[in-house]
Structures are given as C-alpha cells and as structure tokens.
Amino acid sequence: MEIKYIDLFCGIGGFRIAATRVFKSEKIRSKCVFSSDIDTYARNAYFANFKDYPAGDIAKIDAAAIPDHDLLFAGFPCQPFSIIGNGGGFNDVRGTLFFDIARILSAKRPNGFVLENVKRLISHKNGHTFKRIIETLEGLGYFIEYKVLNALDYGLPQKRERVFIVGFYKPMVFSWPQKIAVRKSLSEILETKVDKKFYVSDYIKGKRAAKHITKYCPSVWHENKAGNICSYPYSCALRAGASHNYLLVNGERRLTPREMLRLQGFPDSFKIAASDYQTRKQAGNAVPVNLVQSVMESFLPILQKDYINRRLERISQKDNYERKEITSLAHCR
Numbered sequence: 001m002e003i004k005y006i007d008l009f010c011g012i013g014g015f016r017i018a019a020t021r022v023f024k025s026e027k028i029r030s031k032c033v034f035s036s037d038i039d040t041y042a043r044n045a046y047f048a049n050f051k052d053y054p055a056g057d058i059a060k061i062d063a064a065a066i067p068d069h070d071l072l073f074a075g076f077p078c079q080p081f082s083i084i085g086n087g088g089g090f091n092d093v094r095g096t097l098f099f100d101i102a103r104i105l106s107a108k109r110p111n112g113f114v115l116e117n118v119k120r121l122i123s124h125k126n127g128h129t130f131k132r133i134i135e136t137l138e139g140l141g142y143f144i145e146y147k148v149l150n151a152l153d154y155g156l157p158q159k160r161e162r163v164f165i166v167g168f169y170k171p172m173v174f175s176w177p178q179k180i181a182v183r184k185s186l187s188e189i190l191e192t193k194v195d196k197k198f199y200v201s202d203y204i205k206g207k208r209a210a211k212h213i214t215k216y217c218p219s220v221w222h223e224n225k226a227g228n229i230c231s232y233p234y235s236c237a238l239r240a241g242a243s244h245n246y247l248l249v250n251g252e253r254r255l256t257p258r259e260m261l262r263l264q265g266f267p268d269s270f271k272i273a274a275s276d277y278q279t280r281k282q283a284g285n286a287v288p289v290n291l292v293q294s295v296m297e298s299f300l301p302i303l304q305k306d307y308i309n310r311r312l313e314r315i316s317q318k319d320n321y322e323r324k325e326i327t328s329l330a331h332c333r
Helices: 014-025 040-050 095-108 124-139 202-210 242-246 257-263 276-285 289-332
Strands: 002-008 029-035 071-074 112-118 143-150 161-168 220-223 229-232 247-249
Touching: 002 014, 002 095, 014 029, 014 071, 014 289, 040 276, 071 095, 095 112, 095 124, 112 289, 124 143, 124 161, 143 289, 161 289, 242 247, 257 276
Parallel strands: 002 029, 002 071, 071 112
Antiparallel strands: 112 161, 143 161, 220 229, 220 247
16 A cells, blocks of 8 residues: 655645654555645755655646645645734635645545644634635535644644644545643753743843743743733744744743744754744744644544555456456357
C-alpha cells in the first residue's frame, strides 16, 4: 500500500509532518507528489526540511499538471475569515483560493481530503460562506464531515481552535479523534537559555504587571484588544503578525521562534531556515501538527478499507477477464 498525497498552501509542512508520522507508525508507504505555497520564505523552509521545493501560486497552476494522488491536504488562507484579518471572505482575493482546491478536486478526483481553517469560517457572513464551501464540495460528489477542534485537547499547550473538513468520495463512517487527557506543559516548550533580545523593557514589563496578578508559573500573559491581561499555563493562539508582541512568557519576554514551533508541534529536528521575523510568521500560519495527526489517525481506517476494496475489485475484474479468456479459447476449439 502506498498513499500519494499533495500538500496545498503547504507553509512549512505541518500537514506533511503529521501525515508522515501516521503513515510511518502504520508501516504504510507514502509519498508527497506535489506541494505549493505562494510565500518564498516558507518554500525555502519547506525545502530545507523535506528536500522538495514547492511550486508557487496555486491559482496559476493548471490542475492537469498536478500528479494523480489519493489524498489532498490544504490549510487554505485563513485571513479572509479570521477576527484578526479583515474578514472579507470571498471578497478578499485570498478567500477565493478555496475554489482552486475545488478546481483540483474536480480535475484529479482524489479519494479524500483534509482541509483546515479558522473557527470563524463557520460563522462568517452568518454561515453563508461555509454553506457555500460545503455545497461546493458536496457538488463535486464528496461526502463531508466537519468539526471545530482545539489544539489544547490534542497534546499541545496552545489554545488554537480550528475547523477541520474531511471528505471522501464514498459514504463514510468517520469518528472524530477523542481528546487526549495529557498535554505537554509549558516547561517542556520553553527554552532554558534565551537571548536578551527577547526580553521586554522595564516599562512594558511594569505596565503589564500593574494590570495583572500572576496565577500560574510558567505562564503566557496575553493582552487582548481591550487591554485586559490574563495569564494561562498555555499560550493563546499564535498569529502571523504583530500580535506576537502581546504574548509574554511570565510577563517578561516574548516567545522565541523555536518555542513557537514547539507550540505548533514541530520537532526540534525541524530546521529554522529564515529570520526570527519570518519564522514567527511561519509558525503563526502553520497547522498544529499534533491536531492534524489525530485527525489523520481517525481518517486512516477509511483509506485502508478503501485500498483493500479496490484491490479486491481489481482481483475480481482480473478473474472475470481470465474466465472470459478461457471461455473464448474453449469456443475456438
């Protein structure tokens, strides 16, 4: 058994790491046959870690040029649907990239797919955006399940809620992964030696401390848009932009790029191949690896069952062909 998959809007490879872990644990051969991302720095980081250089803007790539595959992964751009972004949805050019996923699904007909986006996608435009997405996928002949999952419930100390959409070309019995009782602690995430450049000024530290009483240690302090400050024994959702400045470890310093990658489930073997700024952006845009892995583990039995059924169908077809051939020879005699 070999699973071929493509990795759209691949970023730095969160889907690929998760898929590799799942397939390897089940001793299933797998191969990423195509990947793409519009961000040059992300493509460079992807190449540094996987030795595959992703294609660029998917909107400019002919679906026919994409290799055949069994699975499609896509964490399509979330900014058009997020609270932090402008919320433009399909009016934002990035929001229309979903239809490139649909275009590829229509042309290549993979057995299944796993899509990921922000929780707000479900309620965007009073649910009309999400309804259109689901209707488009079902119109292509896929059977759909979706659910909002939180990285906190799957082993990572980060409150990151994301909607996952899974689809298969046949009716399926799909069970979402059970929550994991134990998750990594912040002490396992935080680095012991941190460059002084990550520490905030005494002014910022004092200003934050004046508004807050520490309840946890270690903790991540979070300042929201209203200026309120809370601390938790985990991080709030990482972002790609300036909101990085609103998260402080124990009220003293910002997260390092390696800590941000760890919060997303990336192993320490993952090579950092960009500046601190670009790596923070990459981590903020990434999918939580552990969360994707849990979804994939639930999806795998469907793929395995389908693979077995297809093998049996081919054997049956071969037997029918051999029977017809024997009958034909008998008639010739």
